[in-house]
Structure formats: C-alpha cells, structure tokens
Amino acid sequence: MADREGTVLTIGTRKGAWILSSDPTRDSWAATGPHFLGHIVQHAVLDPRDGRTLLLAMRTGHLGPTVFRSVDLGASWQEATAPPAFAAGEALERSLNSVFWLTPGHADEPGVWYAGGSPQGLFRSEDAGDTWTPVSGWNDHPMWETWSEWPEENTPDGSMLHSVIVDPRDSAHLYLALSAGGVFESVDAGTDWKPLNAGCEGFLPEPDAEYGHDPHCVRLHPLAPDRLYQQNHCGIYRMERGEGRWVRIGDNMPRDVGDIGFPVELHPRDPDTAWVFPMDGTDVWPRTSPDGRPAAYVTRDAGDSWTRCDAGLPPSAWFTVKRQAMTVDDRDPVGVYFGTTSGELWASPDEGSSWKPLLQHLPEIYSVECAAPFTP
Amino acid sequence: MMVRIPTPLRSYTSEQSVVDADGSTIDEVLMDLDRHFPGIRFRVVDEQGRLRKHMKVFVNQDSTRHLDRSVEPSDEVVIMQALSGG
Numbered sequence: 005m006a007d008r009e010g011t012v013l014t015i016g017t018r019k020g021a022w023i024l025s026s027d028p029t030r031d032s033w034a035a036t037g038p039h040f041l042g043h044i045v046q047h048a049v050l051d052p053r054d055g056r057t058l059l060l061a062m063r064t065g066h067l068g069p070t071v072f073r074s075v076d077l078g079a080s081w082q083e084a085t086a087p088p089a090f091a092a093g094e095a096l097e098r099s100l101n102s103v104f105w106l107t108p109g110h111a112d113e114p115g116v117w118y119a120g121g122s123p124q125g126l127f128r129s130e131d132a133g134d135t136w137t138p139v140s141g142w143n144d145h146p147m148w149e150t151w152s153e154w155p156e157e158n159t160p161d162g163s164m165l166h167s168v169i170v171d172p173r174d175s176a177h178l179y180l181a182l183s184a185g186g187v188f189e190s191v192d193a194g195t196d197w198k199p200l201n202a203g204c205e206g207f208l209p210e211p212d213a214e215y216g217h218d219p220h221c222v223r224l225h226p227l228a229p230d231r232l233y234q235q236n237h238c239g240i241y242r243m244e245r246g247e248g249r250w251v252r253i254g255d256n257m258p259r260d261v262g263d264i265g266f267p268v269e270l271h272p273r274d275p276d277t278a279w280v281f282p283m284d285g286t287d288v289w290p291r292t293s294p295d296g297r298p299a300a301y302v303t304r305d306a307g308d309s310w311t312r313c314d315a316g317l318p319p320s321a322w323f324t325v326k327r328q329a330m331t332v333d334d335r336d337p338v339g340v341y342f343g344t345t346s347g348e349l350w351a352s353p354d355e356g357s358s359w360k361p362l363l364q365h366l367p368e369i370y371s372v373e374c375a376a377p378f379t380p
Numbered sequence: 381m382m383v384r385i386p387t388p389l390r391s392y393t394s395e396q397s398v399v400d401a402d403g404s405t406i407d408e409v410l411m412d413l414d415r416h417f418p419g420i421r422f423r424v425v426d427e428q429g430r431l432r433k434h435m436k437v438f439v440n441q442d443s444t445r446h447l448d449r450s451v452e453p454s455d456e457v458v459i460m461q462a463l464s465g466g
Contacts, residue, residue, distance in 0.1 A: 064388055067388055067423040067435075068422050068426060068432055083418075084419075085418070087419075087422060092427050092428060093428070098428075099430065099432075100427065
C-alpha cells in the first residue's frame with residue numbers, strides 16, 4: 005500500500021481550477037492554480053480509489069463541454085478522447101451543454117466514473133475518464149422527457165443531473181438527482197430507474213408528487229448505506245431506504261434560519277452527523293445566509309437537533325455556498341471545508357467548531373472536493 | 381486550405397493561429413482538423429453535427445452555419461467565436 009500524504013482540496017470555479025495540498029497535520033496548505041484560467045470548472049474530483057486520477061468537468065462560455073484528466077495533481081493534463089455526449093443522431097437531438105457532476109464508480113470497478121450533465125443526461129466511463137458513453141437506460145428511459153426539464157430548462161444556468169451515488173455494497177445500485185426533477189434510483193446498473201421522492205414537500209400542488217421536486221444535494225452514508233440525506237430546494241430530509249420515505253429533519257432547524265440551502269455533507273464515520281449551510285429562502289430567495297450571518301449547522305443525532313457553527317466566520321457577509329462547494333475530509337477530528345460565490349475558501353479543522361480562511365479572492369467557487377492522495 | 385483558429389482553440393494547435401486542413405466541405409475540413417488536433421471539433425460542433433450556438437465559420441468573407449457547404453482548396457476558412465461573459 006502506498007504512503008499517505010496530506011489532504012488535497014480540488015476547487016472548481018467559474019474561471020479555472022485550484023488545487024490545495026496540506027501537510028499531514030492540515031496546518032500548512034499550498035495552492036497551485038489557476039489551472040485552465042478562464043474555463044468554467046463545474047466539478048473537480050480526485051479518485052479516492054487510486055488517489056491520483058483527477059478529473060475536471062469543464063467548458064468555456066461558448067466552446068463545447070469536455071473533461072480533462074491529470075494523474076499528477078495538475079502538473080500535466082490530458083483531454084478526454086471522447087468526452088461525455090448524447091448519442092449522435094438520437095431522436096431528441098440533445099446536445100450536452102455542460103458536464104456538471106462527476107462521481108467515481110464502485111471500489112470494485114476501478115476506472116469507472118459517472119458524469120451528470122445539463123441537459124440532464126447520465127454518462128459513464130470505464131477507462132478513468134478517457135472515453136465516455138451515454139447511459140441509455142437513463143437518457144433513453146421512456147419517462148425521461150417527463151421526469152427531466154425538457155425541452156425547456158427552467159432552472160437558472162440550465163437543468164442539472166447531479167448527486168450520482170453508487171451503493172458501496174452493490175455497484176448496480178445507483179441513485180441520481182435532478183434539479184429540477186427529483187431523486188431517482190436504479191437497482192440494475194442504470195438499465196431502469198424509478199422515482200424516489202415520497203415524503204418531499206415543497207412547491208408542487210400535489211401533496212405526494214412522484215416527481216417534479218428539486219433536490220439540491222443528496223448524500224448516502226458509506227457506513228450506513230441505507231441512509232440518505234437530502235438538501236432540497238424546500239428543506240432538509242433524511243430517508244431510511246427501507247422505509248422509502250423522506251422525513252423533513254429540517255423542521256428541527258431554528259425557525260428564523262430555516263432549512264433552505266444547497267449542500268449537505270456527512271461525517272465519514274458517524275452516520276448521525278451531517279453539516280448544512282443554510283441560505284435565505286424568503287422573499288425573492290436571495291440565497292445568501294439568513295440575515296446575512298453565515299453559518300454552517302451540524303446535527304449529531306440524524307437531524308433531531310442542529311447546532312450553529314459560525315466561530316471565525318464573518319459576522320456579516322452576502323455569499324452563497326453552492327451544492328458542490330462544501331466537503332469533509334476523513335481525519336479525526338473531521339475537517340469541514342466550503343467555498344463561496346465570492347471566492348473564499350473556508351476550513352474548519354475541528355468539525356465546524358471554528359473556521360479559518362484558506363484562500364481569498366478566487367473567482368466564484370462552484371465546487372470543493374476533498375481526497376487523500378497516495379504516493380505510488 | 382488555410383484555416384484560421386481563434387485564441388480559445390489554439391491550445392489544440394500548439395498556439396498556431398493558422399493551420400492547413402483538407403476537405404471538400406466545412407464538415408470535412410473540421411474532421412481533418414480533428415485528425416491533426418484531436419478534440420478540437422467537439423468544442424466547435426455538437427454531437428448532433430450542429431455548429432455550436434456561439435461559434436461562427438466564414439468561408440473567405442461569407443458566414444455560414446451549414447457544415448455541408450462546399451469549399452475549394454484556395455478558400456480561406458475562418459473559425460470565430462463570441463467572447464461574451466464577464
């Protein structure tokens with residue numbers, strides 16, 4: 005087994021990517037970047053299975069979408085030979101505008117990755133991101149046009165397929181989420197899909213609508229893979245998969261803060277602990293922190309109660325933390341990190357008890373992911 | 381024929397602003413470009429064979445969005461793109 009080095013944060017922004025590497029203690033950080041200055045990097049993900057394959061989901065304002073790969077933490081890059089794309093000549097004539105989300109596949113399937121796009125397509129690579137093919141079971145599903153936002157994309161910046169999740173017990177058991185559209189599940193490696201939205205409330209007039217919801221971020225706990233957390237457009241939810249129904253744990257948030265937000269992140273060893281970063285969902289939905297007072301909130305009892313985590317954060321600020329822009333490491337205590345639309349990267353080395361800035365003055369941050377690289 | 385490459389695509393052409401490519405249509409020219417500079421075509425043309433929304437192609441001084449437009453070896457093809465945003 006290779007030796008472990010420090011923690012690595014991969015940062016995707018509206019105008020390029022940055023990579024931060026820490027020493028083993030996480031006291032000292034060094035940044036490289038910008039990588040691909042001016043390119044839109046929606047997601048930058050280091051493969052936790054090999055600790056070296058880094059994929060960037062990229063486009064520019066007008067050039068087509070693509071994926072770039074590095075196996076040396078950004079010292080060199082290679083473009084995917086066949087980037088994610090819908091099938092040529094397909095009946096709907098879909099054209100991929102952007103690769104929005106990247107998920108490494110199952111531990112038993114090295115080299116497999118999934119990508120979510122806008123429009124809401126799903127794509128798979130079996131060669132560590134070099135060539136991609138459409139997942140026909142999703143993209144050509146008879147209900148795709150009904151479940152997805154198509155042909156009109158009502159979501160600002162385009163409709164997105166995100167939160168692709170692979171059950172650690174079963175590589176054929178997949179989840180994905182659509183903004184907007186809802187959460188969907190496959191138990192046959194993506195051949196067929198079913199909605200998984202029972203219990204979600206929100207803006208739909210139908211009380212238990214099967215689809216049409218707006219999950220912002222969905223996470224599955226690796227040590228309790230029948231437990232899912234969801235930060236929805238309309239609240240924070242948890243599902244015990246056996247029950248098959250989302251429970252609004254955000255009702256236990258302080259009333260004056262509410263439970264609207266983008267990200268939800270899970271403790272790597274405690275399935276009852278999760279962090280969110282609430283935003284203002286009142287009036288015209290400014291999506292900044294409620295009352296302009298930034299704070300993460302943590303639950304340590306699976307959502308029954310929440311504690312404010314704002315020590316070290318500015319008392320007044322007006323940024324947003326997007327759905328891919330919060331992450332955790334696997335150290336003890338767990339490090340929690342988030343990036344802001346105003347280009348600041350914040351870190352907590354103590355599970356949210358205190359915060360300090362790691363980087364400032366970056367472009368708008370779209371994604372922050374964490375991985376532990378391994379030396380060969 | 382001579383093909384002019386805009387700055388956002390010059391990472392594919394080793395920063396060359398003008399390259400040579402063969403073909404009897406714009407599509408064939410772009411295919412030939414992609415053989416020499418892998419990946420460049422998909423940044424310009426989508427998977428359904430359509431010129432991307434903000435890309436423009438000129439043959440000499442005539443703008444065209446038809447990839448089946450015929451071209452001659454003496455023509456000059458200019459690939460351009462909008463640079464909007466902020």
